[in-house]
Amino acid sequence: MSAVTNPGTRQASDAGAGGPLLEVTDLAVEFRTPDGVVRAVDGLSYRVEAGRTLAIVGESGSGKSVSSLAVLGLLPDTARVTRGSVRLAGTDLLTLSRKAHRARCGDQVAMVFQDALAALNPVHTVGYQLTEALRARQGLSRGDARRRAVELLDLVKVPNAKARVKEYPHQFSGGMRQRVMIASALAMDPDVLIADEPTTALDVTVQAQVLRLLAEIQAERQMGLVLITHDLGVVAGVADDVTVMYAGRAVEQAPVAPTYTTPAHPYTRALLRSIPSASGTGRLPVIPGRPPSPAAMPSGCPFHPRCDAVRDICRTEVPPLATPAEGRTSACHFAEDIMAGHDPAPDAAAADAPAPNDGPNNGGGDHE
Amino acid sequence: MSDGVLEVRELVKHYPVRSGLLRRSTGAVKAVDGVSLTLERGKTLGLVGESGSGKSTLARVLVGIEKPTSGAVLVDGEDVARLSRAGRKQLRRDVQMVFQDPYTSLNPRMSVSEIVGEPFAIHGIDPAGGRRAAVGELLELVGLDPDHANRYPHQFSGGQRQRVGIARALALRPKILVCDEPVSALDVSVQGQVINLLEDLQAELGLSYLFVAHDLGVVRHIAHDVAVMYLGRIVEQGPEAEVYDGAQHPYTQALLSAVPVPDPSVRLVEASTSEAGSASSSGVGGAAIVLEGDPPSPVDPPSGCPFHTRCWLAPTLPEAQPDPIPSYPLTDRADAGLRLVPTACETDGPALVPRPEAGSGGAPGGASHVVACHFARELAAPRVEA
Numbered sequence: 001m002s003a004v005t006n007p008g009t010r011q012a013s014d015a016g017a018g019g020p021l022l023e024v025t026d027l028a029v030e031f032r033t034p035d036g037v038v039r040a041v042d043g044l045s046y047r048v049e050a051g052r053t054l055a056i057v058g059e060s061g062s063g064k065s066v067s068s069l070a071v072l073g074l075l076p077d078t079a080r081v082t083r084g085s086v087r088l089a090g091t092d093l094l095t096l097s098r099k100a101h102r103a104r105c106g107d108q109v110a111m112v113f114q115d116a117l118a119a120l121n122p123v124h125t126v127g128y129q130l131t132e133a134l135r136a137r138q139g140l141s142r143g144d145a146r147r148r149a150v151e152l153l154d155l156v157k158v159p160n161a162k163a164r165v166k167e168y169p170h171q172f173s174g175g176m177r178q179r180v181m182i183a184s185a186l187a188m189d190p191d192v193l194i195a196d197e198p199t200t201a202l203d204v205t206v207q208a209q210v211l212r213l214l215a216e217i218q219a220e221r222q223m224g225l226v227l228i229t230h231d232l233g234v235v236a237g238v239a240d241d242v243t244v245m246y247a248g249r250a251v252e253q254a255p256v257a258p259t260y261t262t263p264a265h266p267y268t269r270a271l272l273r274s275i276p277s278a279s280g281t282g283r284l285p286v287i288p289g290r291p292p293s294p295a296a297m298p299s300g301c302p303f304h305p306r307c308d309a310v311r312d313i314c315r316t317e318v319p320p321l322a323t324p325a326e327g328r329t330s331a332c333h334f335a336e337d338i339m340a341g342h343d344p345a346p347d348a349a350a351a352d353a354p355a356p357n358d359g360p361n362n363g364g365g366d367h368e
Numbered sequence: 369m370s371d372g373v374l375e376v377r378e379l380v381k382h383y384p385v386r387s388g389l390l391r392r393s394t395g396a397v398k399a400v401d402g403v404s405l406t407l408e409r410g411k412t413l414g415l416v417g418e419s420g421s422g423k424s425t426l427a428r429v430l431v432g433i434e435k436p437t438s439g440a441v442l443v444d445g446e447d448v449a450r451l452s453r454a455g456r457k458q459l460r461r462d463v464q465m466v467f468q469d470p471y472t473s474l475n476p477r478m479s480v481s482e483i484v485g486e487p488f489a490i491h492g493i494d495p496a497g498g499r500r501a502a503v504g505e506l507l508e509l510v511g512l513d514p515d516h517a518n519r520y521p522h523q524f525s526g527g528q529r530q531r532v533g534i535a536r537a538l539a540l541r542p543k544i545l546v547c548d549e550p551v552s553a554l555d556v557s558v559q560g561q562v563i564n565l566l567e568d569l570q571a572e573l574g575l576s577y578l579f580v581a582h583d584l585g586v587v588r589h590i591a592h593d594v595a596v597m598y599l600g601r602i603v604e605q606g607p608e609a610e611v612y613d614g615a616q617h618p619y620t621q622a623l624l625s626a627v628p629v630p631d632p633s634v635r636l637v638e639a640s641t642s643e644a645g646s647a648s649s650s651g652v653g654g655a656a657i658v659l660e661g662d663p664p665s666p667v668d669p670p671s672g673c674p675f676h677t678r679c680w681l682a683p684t685l686p687e688a689q690p691d692p693i694p695s696y697p698l699t700d701r702a703d704a705g706l707r708l709v710p711t712a713c714e715t716d717g718p719a720l721v722p723r724p725e726a727g728s729g730g731a732p733g734g735a736s737h738v739v740a741c742h743f744a745r746e747l748a749a750p751r752v753e754a
Contacts, residue, residue: 059556176662204626290527290555
C-alpha cells in the first residue's frame with residue numbers, strides 16, 4: 001500500500017467546497033445472530049461539517065457505536081450494511097472494496113476509542129504505535145517517525161514528550177493514554193475524527209482536560225468531530241449539533257441549544273428530565289422499562305412502550321421523520337406538540353383506554 | 369454527632385509496596401490516610417472523589433473486606449476491631465455492600481434465588497416462612513418479579529441485576545448499606561430507577577447509606593451530607609447544599625466546575641463560530657476551572673497539602689511570592705518548572721476546620737461544613753449553577 005495521495009491538497013479542496021466532510025445517508029446495519037438477523041442501525045443519516053462537532057447520544061445498544069464502525073469499514077464479519085451510503089468528499093465509501101474503504105478512511109477519517117488501554121498494544125512503545133500508520137503509508141524512516149511521534153505527543157500536550165515516546169502504554173495514566181489515542185488518530189491529519197466515548201473512563205477533571213484539548217485541535221485544523229457519548233452533560237458542553245439515537249434510529253436531530261430547551265421527541269425530553277439536577281431532591285423522573293432488544297423490536301414507534309405521551313397511532317405506525325422547525329427533525333408522530341411543550345391530543349376513540357395498559361404495575365419496578 | 373450509626377476515626381489504610389529480591393517493604397500506597405466520618409442514622413453520606421482518591425478502599429474497610437492499618441470503625445458506637453468472632457459475624461449482617469458492576473458481582477452459575485438467598489445460608493438463618501418466601505419478598509421489595517427467581521443473571525438487564533445485588537445486600541436486614549458506585553455502570557434512563565429504589569428503601573427500612581460515587585450529580589441528588597476525598601484524605605465535608613453551593617476548597621470547586629452540566633449555555637469549550645449555533649451566545653459565562661495533570665501517586669503523595677501540586681488557587685495567592693533568595697532568582701525557579709505556592713501549602717498538611725464564615729444561611733445544629741485548606745476563607749464559589 002504505497003502512499004499515493006498527498007493529504008495536503010485533498011484537505012484544501014474539501015474545505016473550499018463548503019459541503020459536509022462526511023455525509024451518512026439512510027444507513028442500515030444488520031447482524032447475523034443465532035436468533036436470526038438483527039437490525040442494529042436502521043435508517044441513520046447525519047452530516048459532519050468542517051469545524052463543527054456532532055454528538056451522537058444514546059444508551060447502550062442504541063446503535064451509536066455500530067454506525068461509526070460501519071462508516072470506518074470496521075464492522076465484524078457477522079455484520080453487514082444493508083442500505084444507505086457514506087459519502088466522504090464525494091465518494092460513497094460503501095461502494096468501495098473493503099480494502100479501498102479502509103485505505104480511504106485511514107487517510108481522512110480517524111477514530112478514538114473509549115478504552116485506551118485496550119486499544120493500545122501493550123508490547124510496543126507509544127512512539128512506535130503513534131507512527132505505525134505513517135511508516136506503513138508514507139514510508140517514513142525510523143528517525144523521522146520518532147521525530148513525528150514527539151511532535152504528535154507535544155500536540156496533545158503530553159509533558160516531556162521526548163522521553164515519553166519510549167515508554168509503554170502501562171506507564172501512562174488514563175488521561176495521558178487517551179491523549180496518546182488522540183495523537184495517533186491525528187497522525188494522518190484526518191478531516192474527520194470520530195471519538196467513541198473518549199472520556200467515559202476518565203475522571204471529571206481529566207475529562208475536562210481531554211474535551212478541551214479535542215476542541216482546541218478541532219478549531220485549529222477545522223476538523224469535523226463526531227462525538228459518541230451517553231453523557232448529556234458532555235454534549236451540552238462541547239457539541240454544536242446532536243443526534244439522539246434510540247433502538248438503531250435517530251429519533252431527534254438538531255442544534256444543541258434548542259434540543260435542550262425544547263426537545264422535540266419524548267425520548268429526548270425524558271432523558272433530559274432523568275438527569276439528577278442541582279435543584280431536584282424529590283423522586284427522579286425516570287423512563288420506565290428499558291431499551292428494547294433489537295431482536296424483539298416493538299411494533300410501531302420503537303419508543304412507544306416507554307413513552308409518556310403514547311397514543312394509539314404510535315403502537316402501529318412507525319413515525320416518519322418530522323421537521324417541527326427549521327434545522328430540526330424528530331421521529332415522533334407528535335413532534336410539534338412535544339416541542340411546544342404540551343402532550344398530544346388524547347385518542348378520539350376512548351380517552352381512558354391507554355391508562356390501564358400502563359397503569360397496574362406501579363410497584364416501583366422496571367415496568368412502573 | 370449525636371446519632372451516628374457508623375463512625376470512622378482517623379482511619380488509615382496503607383498497602384505495603386514490596387520490591388527487590390527479599391520483597392522488603394519499600395514504601396506504602398497510602399490509600400486512606402487519616403479519614404474521620406460520621407454517618408447519621410437514616411441518612412445518606414455521599415463520598416466523592418476521583419479514581420485513586422481512596423474512596424473505594426474506605427468502603428471496603430467499612431464492610432470488613434479490608435482491615436485498617438490504624439484507626440477505628442465504630443458501628444453503633446462499638447469498635448469493630450474489639451469485637452469477638454461472633455460479634456464480627458453480626459457486624460457483617462449490619463453492614464452490607466452493593467457493588468459497582470452488576471455484571472461481575474453476581475455469580476453467573478447461580479440462580480437469582482440462590483444469590484439472594486446465599487446470605488441466609490452463610491449465616492445459618494432460617495427466615496420466618498422459609499428461605500424461598502423470604503427471597504420472593506426481597507425480590508418484590510426491589511421491584512423484581514418473584515417468579516423470575518429461578519433465572520440466571522445473564523437473563524437480566526443491567527438495572528435488574530443491580531436490583532438483584534441490592535436484594536442480596538438487604539437479605540440480612542442491615543442497618544447500613546455501603547454502595548460503591550451502584551449506578552455508574554447503568555444507562556442514564558435506568559440509573560434513575562435504581563436511585564429512586566434506593567431512596568424508597570431508605571424511607572421504608574430506615575437504612576443509612578454510605579454512597580460512594582464519582583458522579584457529583586447523582587451524589588447531590590441522593591446524599592444528605594457529602595465528603596470530598598483527594599489522595600486518601602477528606603478535603604471538604606458538610607451538608608450537601610453547603611458543599612455544592614458554597615464549596616470552599618479549591619479542589620471541590622474544580623471538581624464541581626469540571627462536571628459537565630446538561631445546559632448548553634454552560635459551555636466547557638467555546639461554541640464553534642457558526643450561524644446555526646448562535647443561540648448559545650452566553651458561552652463565556654462558565655469559566656470552568658480546568659485542573660492540570662493527573663492526581664499524584666498515593667505511594668508518594670506531595671508534602672503538606674496533598675492538593676498543592678495541582679491547586680489552581682495557590683499560585684495566585686499573595687503568599688505565593690518567592691522568598692528573595694539571591695541564589696535562586698525568580699527566573700531560575702520558573703525555568704525549573706516550579707510552581708510557586710505559599711510555603712504553608714508545601715509544608716503543612718491543612719486540618720479539616722469549620723468554614724470561617726458560616727453566616728451564609730447554613731442550618732445550625734446539623735453536621736458542620738469543614739474544609740482542609742489553609743486559604744479556604746478567601747475562596748468564592750466559582751459558578752452558580754442554573
